[in-house]
Amino acid sequence: MPVILQPCPWGKVKCDDGGVLTIGQLAGYVGVTAKTIRVYHAKGLLPEPPRDASGYRRYSAADAVELIKIRTLAEAGVPLARIRELRGGGLLPALKQIDDDLAARIRGLRDTRARLRQLADGRLSALPADVVDHLAELPALGFSERWVALQNDLWLLVFATHPETARANFRDQSAMLTDPALLELVLEYDRVHDLDPHDPRVDALAERLVSATRARYGAELPSYERGSAIPALVQGAVNASSPAWRRLDALMRERLSRATPDRPS
Template sequence: MRIGELAALLRVSTRTVRHYHHQGVLPEPSRRANGYREYGIRDAIALARVRRLVELGLSLEEAGDLVADDRGKELPEILAGIDADLARQEREIRARRSRLAELLRQAESGALGPDDTASSELVAFLRKVDVPSSKAAAWDRDVLVLLDSMTPAPDRERSSARFATLAADPAMTALGHDFYRRLDELAGAVPDDVRIEPLASALAAYTTEHLLTDPTPGPPDWSAESVEPFLHELAPAQAEVIRQVVRLLTDRKVSTP
């Protein structure tokens, strides 16, 4: 296929494809005897991977390094890797739909009102710690509201009391702002950034001291796998912070801050 056909296939402009060539992210095929450059399925796969990695928050240089790993692989191996990635996404979508089904069940049974998906105490807490310009704060708000709306009635009263206590403490508001700032700073970082582990440890310690005050370690489905559906909107380094927090909470290997 020609460059225009490749660009149309991936819904990008030919200018974008040429820019990736210029940046060394996407290999440029040699010209054929007819003077045209001919692209194949490997080029389409490489372009698709670059676009997906960039959308996830990686720089072109980082995306190029990852795509370069495919150049030494045979086509069946590359396709098998894509199939495995699609299977993972399918599992995440099923998990998200399962949680939404539970919300729907609660709404249909009258456990949730149309405008009452979170306790007033949680809403007050979120207003205290909200940072309108922070994407991390917006993500945390959405997740907390979803989880709170799915909390069984006997446990919801205790969680509401905890959020009321946190909202009344100015130090907790400042700490929340600091956590969001540090998460936002990781939006363009690599998944092994040195700032990830300290932030994950601090968040796990905070959660243990202020939110998981019950004797049990939390919901029985807390695991790195169960939290994946919530991470699709985060950059790779931010998602890794949350994964490490969940692992720490699951293992209960956290100290007080």
């Protein structure tokens, strides 16, 4: 009876040795390292084959097929712990769940990327849309970039800590800028930033601001919740920006307190 010779699927590997491979041969053909195979053994992903008389592991075709499957799943980004679960059965449902999880991660990464692009373009803000629009209009009114940036940061702080009070104060302050006289006062506040704090223009502006404040609010100045540290924090940030602004604040507080001596600070 003639012998039918079958081609060996392992290329140059001899097929007269029982069709087995050493760990190095298996690693080379499948495209992983021997260390990786040992890791798969340790994690229970790939059963460890028996050793031969010389103490070497000998791998069969079935081992190679299993290793290829593991490698394919690992390269697809499936965690090793999940791969072990897949070997227990239910491959298709598990792969569907993995695919769904990856799709969700991709959507999340795309959203994060979009937000980062918005941030880079200056279009991402935790502020309400009308506040963002208001800030965008300030340069056209004549305010400096420094002023707009400071206003953005301070409104972020106020809206995050006192949203209801912030909303009321925002309506009030944005309305101020529709009055030409008040708009000019606020613009001058912006412009004195770089003046010497004892420049006469700082004193004159303080007097005008006090008069306008009394005319607009009387004795009831806008305030935050009693005991809040935010007003002092906000004013401290303003004062830290400019010695002239710091002195302007001190002058206004002094002159306003004369008119309302019983008002808590």
